Amino acid sequence: MVDIYPLKALHFSERLQKEISDLVSPPYDIISDSLKENLWKSNTNNIVKLILPEQADGLSRYENAANLMNVMIKDNILEFDQEESLYIFEESFYDDEIWKTFRAFIGLNRIEEYESTKVLRHEYTLSKPKEDRLNLLRQTRTNFGLIYTLYDDTGNEVQDIINECTLGIPFYDFEAGYDPVLRFKIWRLSEKDKIKKITELMKNKKVLIADGHHRYETSRLFMHEVSEKRIKKDLNTPKVLIESTGQAIFPEEAVLTLFVNYNQENIKILPTHRMIKFKEKFNLHDYIKSIHKYFSLKEYVQVFKKEPAFNNEPALIKNISEFMNNEKKEKKHSFCLIDSKKRIFFITLNKEIRDLYPNLEKSDFDFENLDVRVLHRLLIDDIFNENAADKIDYTHTYDELISKFIPVGNEYDLGIILNAPGISDVQKISGMGKIMPQKSTYFYPKPCSGLIMYKMDQ
Numbered sequence: 001m002v003d004i005y006p007l008k009a010l011h012f013s014e015r016l017q018k019e020i021s022d023l024v025s026p027p028y029d030i031i032s033d034s035l036k037e038n039l040w041k042s043n044t045n046n047i048v049k050l051i052l053p054e055q056a057d058g059l060s061r062y063e064n065a066a067n068l069m070n071v072m073i074k075d076n077i078l079e080f081d082q083e084e085s086l087y088i089f090e091e092s093f094y095d096d097e098i099w100k101t102f103r104a105f106i107g108l109n110r111i112e113e114y115e116s117t118k119v120l121r122h123e124y125t126l127s128k129p130k131e132d133r134l135n136l137l138r139q140t141r142t143n144f145g146l147i148y149t150l151y152d153d154t155g156n157e158v159q160d161i162i163n164e165c166t167l168g169i170p171f172y173d174f175e176a177g178y179d180p181v182l183r184f185k186i187w188r189l190s191e192k193d194k195i196k197k198i199t200e201l202m203k204n205k206k207v208l209i210a211d212g213h214h215r216y217e218t219s220r221l222f223m224h225e226v227s228e229k230r231i232k233k234d235l236n237t238p239k240v241l242i243e244s245t246g247q248a249i250f251p252e253e254a255v256l257t258l259f260v261n262y263n264q265e266n267i268k269i270l271p272t273h274r275m276i277k278f279k280e281k282f283n284l285h286d287y288i289k290s291i292h293k294y295f296s297l298k299e300y301v302q303v304f305k306k307e308p309a310f311n312n313e314p315a316l317i318k319n320i321s322e323f324m325n326n327e328k329k330e331k332k333h334s335f336c337l338i339d340s341k342k343r344i345f346f347i348t349l350n351k352e353i354r355d356l357y358p359n360l361e362k363s364d365f366d367f368e369n370l371d372v373r374v375l376h377r378l379l380i381d382d383i384f385n386e387n388a389a390d391k392i393d394y395t396h397t398y399d400e401l402i403s404k405f406i407p408v409g410n411e412y413d414l415g416i417i418l419n420a421p422g423i424s425d426v427q428k429i430s431g432m433g434k435i436m437p438q439k440s441t442y443f444y445p446k447p448c449s450g451l452i453m454y455k456m457d458q
Helices: 014-022 033-042 061-074 127-140 157-165 192-202 213-231 284-291 300-304 313-329 362-368 371-383 398-404 423-431
Strands: 010-012 078-080 086-095 098-110 147-151 172-175 182-189 207-211 240-242 247-249 254-261 273-278 295-299 334-339 344-349 389-395 414-417
Touching: 010 014, 014 172, 061 078, 061 127, 098 157, 127 213, 147 213, 157 182, 157 192, 157 254, 182 192, 207 213, 207 254, 207 423, 213 254, 273 398, 284 295, 284 371, 295 300, 300 313, 300 344, 313 334, 313 344, 313 398, 334 371, 344 371, 362 371, 362 423, 398 414
Parallel strands: 147 254
Antiparallel strands: 010 078, 086 098, 086 182, 098 254, 147 207, 172 182, 240 247, 273 389, 273 414, 295 344, 334 344, 334 414
16 A cells, blocks of 8 residues: 655745746756756755755754755745645656657655565665765755656556646746756646545555655655654654545655656666776776677677777767667667777677576576676676776766767776666566666656655644
8 A cells, every 4th residue: 555645845936937947956866066066056046055055154064954945935935835735747858859758746655664565666775875865854854856756557547637637737837957858847736536536546556766765765764763752752743634635644754756657658767888997907808708608799890890980979879779779679688898999899698597597586587687787797797807897987878988988098998888677677676575786777857856845844
């Protein structure tokens, strides 16, 4: 049972509608230092000042965020809705030279332990980001961003209600200032009968965290922390009645969540390519014989009957992309390797997973069958094992990776292009309680932060 509740959201004042494109930001964890600086400059009230705060006036970063938020509420820069609502969310993005759109809804999700299998995860969290987000949550008691989750609505029962709500005029409709290929729309859904219908339909579903594992884990830890204080009578916060559902919950027991029906056409996972610098001197040709232990190997010139043209990057990307897409359609485990001497090789696993690991259980097979698992276990950990990686950086686009290998003396020894897993792969593995390898998924596009917020004390 997934328990979903409406909320009286905190959001930027509707009098600031003309500025909203410069008030929101991407999720905190994908904001670079340069982007943070640009967001600060774009508008004095940009949400980045609350989600990535600075120290000020002898206060910690987190205390400063809490003070600044309270000032913004007092000055009517931020305001609360007066009526419980779910929020219909539409994101459009420019991809493959056309605009694509998906729709979802925003509400509160009751926090569950992973053992309940109501909320599924697919990656581990790191302690440092959790500590940072927990300190911010302690001081502000506010969710500024969204946990991006996926659910199965094969019959479109929830989706039909969402689509019906978009027939009205949205109260936000804008192009993101930080990225002109993203557009957002938001509608309020305040009709109690529709809210009840959605919450009842969702009770029989499970939700998979696509993005926001650290924020979800932080909220779970905060819930336990506050609960312990309440038991010790160090805290006396009352339950809050959710009028639309008739349920009462402690405000810390819920987290702000985006619920996305994964059956929509435009839900994407981008690949996460690797760029590696090894600790010792690296020459790919020294490993060719070892690579043949698991993989067949062809040089770019063998496949395309011509040398790779680094001076014609679009054509090079097109060729590599076509090869990788064709291999994925044929369900092959294939990778493209680019070394510091601008040599390009395609390698394809030449063995069956079951032949490599004949005693695999079904759940283990699905895990070992992931491209990213094949890459790390067989190539990086086995074949390159004698020369450990000094650092591994990541990118989600061909052009960024290839651009790193155009100059002579670049900072990486090897670039590895791989295909993204499918949503069904993520579902299967998380549904079995398994965790995917690190940097396996990058769901795109991301929702923005600061559009709809949840403050636990109103």
